[in-house]
Amino acid sequence: MSLIDTEVMRGLNTQGALSHEDKALLLGLELTPRYMSASEVLWQEREDTDQFCVVKEGWAYSYRNLKNGSKQIFNFYLPGDIIGIRDFGFTRRLTSVAMINKGVICPFSYQQLFELFGRSSLAVGIVATATRQQAQLSERLIYLGKYSAYEQLTHFLYEIYLRLKRIKAVENNSFFMPLTQELISDALGMSSVHVSRTFSMLREEGLVIRKRQHVMLPDPEALARLVEFNDSYIDEFLPPSFSELLKS
Amino acid sequence: MSLIDTEVMRGLNTQGALSHEDKALLLGLELTPRYMSASEVLWQEREDTDQFCVVKEGWAYSYRNLKNGSKQIFNFYLPGDIIGIRDFGFTRRLTSVAMINKGVICPFSYQQLFELFGRSSLAVGIVATATRQQAQLSERLIYLGKYSAYEQLTHFLYEIYLRLKRIKAVENNSFFMPLTQELISDALGMSSVHVSRTFSMLREEGLVIRKRQHVMLPDPEALARLVEFNDSYIDEFLPPSFSELLKS
DNA sequence: CGTAGGGTTGAGCGAAATCAAATATAGTGG
DNA sequence: CCACTATATTTGATTTCGCTCAACCCTACG
CATH class of the missing domain: 1.10.10.10 (Winged helix-like DNA-binding domain superfamily/Winged helix DNA-binding domain)
Structure with a gap:
């Protein structure tokens, strides 16, 4: 499962917003696979933030150990998901991340992400990916609070x-x-x-x-x-207007 | 309270990452003030997404009306906050937003946001702003779940x-x-x-x-x-390395 | 001075927590 | 292939936190 196959990037691609260079940059994030065993920790809360990951195989999860001894899990990451965007803009990790079962991840650096930002389409793609994660979290929050x-x-x-x-x-x-x-x-x-x-x-x-x-x-x-599931936060496409806006 | 005074943008600015044009673009988002009365609705869930807002004065909040008659509030927006980033990448609003008291907001368009994406520093700023909002939400989630x-x-x-x-x-x-x-x-x-x-x-x-x-x-x-408050998600600066990375 | 929208207080109830024990099931090494 | 162990899951009994319903109070304001 590659980044380029994710909903967001596929959306941009079919809108013709991704150039060959864009795609090459994206694929460049996934060149260094790292084989992970079950329960292996990717990073701990408060460590310095210096990279992100794409999950290629296996499941991972982000969590925080709480003072009362319990643990809150924020996200489960499936193949194709990016791990670590939540920490973007912070110097230290807000949560720990660990594998659930064994799998493969591809780490990439801040530097590589910044290269993406040099290209509007990819910047848009990253933001859209981040907001989709946020939307997922928001839905969880509803159910925690009221159901x-x-x-x-x-x-x-x-x-x-x-x-x-x-x-x-x-x-x-x-x-x-x-x-x-x-x-x-x-x-x-x-x-x-x-x-x-x-x-x-x-x-x-x-x-x-x-x-x-x-x-x-x-x-x-x-x-x-x-549960009257509102699937728009998972299934909805990118707005069609994006292609227009990216051309200008 | 202007965008340029927010933690994230001030961080970028003091790192020397913002050019004159960057700042002009940012300020350009706040040229069309709109005066809002208390309880006035900015938009409703599921409406077409076509703009964002900066809060200049007053408080606002985003919420969803639930099938069981109650309401879940996601965020309270204070002056200087951007409203609507959560919806970026979706064609329809995920939540409704309304004013709490009277105030002033400055709407800006997708087009204007895309112009920001043409400049790496600002794209970085936007993503960092979005992730900070997400971090806030995550902390709320912890307390909902376990405390x-x-x-x-x-x-x-x-x-x-x-x-x-x-x-x-x-x-x-x-x-x-x-x-x-x-x-x-x-x-x-x-x-x-x-x-x-x-x-x-x-x-x-x-x-x-x-x-x-x-x-x-x-x-x-x-x-x-x-509550062993972890203030890093509110108070922490941008990573110092950002200025280096933005230069390259 | 009356009213309405907050806010406070009390009583009873219920969903889910905790504590505790009994059962699976997967893995392991012999 | 089996016995053993550690990890998951199930089930029961009891407790608790926070909900609901209901009444009452306060204070700002027309």
Whole structure:
């Protein structure tokens, strides 16, 4: 999974906004693969910020260890996602990042990112990518604040499903999800015990079948209807006007 | 309060990264003031996205009306803040935005933003601004997920205090805060009744004195210690290396 | 002086946390 | 291939935080 295949960059590309040099620059970010083992830490909170990463394979997550001993997970990163944009503009890492399972990442430097900024289209692409991450976070925030555990977990599973579908990692409504209930609980701000109970409810209703790391959603759209899932933050295209604006 | 006075842009400027043209472009965003009354709506969720705003005076907030009748507030915008970056890269608004009290905003167009992207320094500035907003949101998320109402409100008040201090709107540890407890409750994901109770606790402990729209924190740092406030996401400078990278 | 929009206070309830114990299941080395 | 271990998951019992409902109070303002 390459950056160039992400929603945002594909959008720019089909709008004809990416030159050969642009694409070359983008691909240049992914030349130095690094093989990561499960649980390996990419960086810790408060370390100096000096690079970003593209996930090529495997899942990663960003988190903060809290003073009360628990842990808050912010994001799960799937193949094709950029890790570290959140820290752009800060000298130190705001969160730690670690792999969930083994995988491959491609680190790239601030310098390389700045080269992208020299090209409007790519600057636009980066900002759009960053705001999409932010939009994802915002949706999570809604569910944390105002909805029940049941609705939260439902929303979470459907979001993962959509994101995986976009990168062609869903087959027959089934997908691989290397998350423990503990990890899910740290992301959703609930106890792992309650995650288990909530999974049981979903299972009894025939909405979610989960066997260790394999999840099947017999009727994904049923989940979406349950929580009135607003998929625009994941699925929407770039505004068509971007191509016009980039030409001027 | 102008964009050019924000932390991020001042940082770039003192690093010598902003040319005269850059500054002119920035100031050009603030040429068309629009006077807004209290509660006036800037835009609604799902409307076409065609502009951004800088807040010159007054407070605004972004929110989503939820299917269960409640409302989730994402951000409060203070003078100097940019509204709408969250929607960049989407064709429709992800959230509604409205004024809290009366004020002045300066709208600017996508076209104008794209002109900024033609200049690396400003593109960097915009991304840094966007990620700072995201960082703010992330901190909120932590408190929503893992901390008690008491800790949440404490954190919230200290954050507002810090943001106001940065724009010189704090005097003698006192500041003007045009928020009802209802608005606060919609931001923090708790009931307004419980916000009231929590304010009472803070009052009894002598940590917060609140009279209508005026708040005084006798000992702000005491609040910060209570929640181990990590102020890097508000107060930290841009990485010094930015100036080097922008030259190349 | 009356009213309306905040804010405060009390009582009862419920969702989810915590604590604790019992079961899977995957991996490991022998 | 099996026994053993560590890690996940499930289930039950109890507690707690914060919600809801309801009444009441305050104060700014026409």
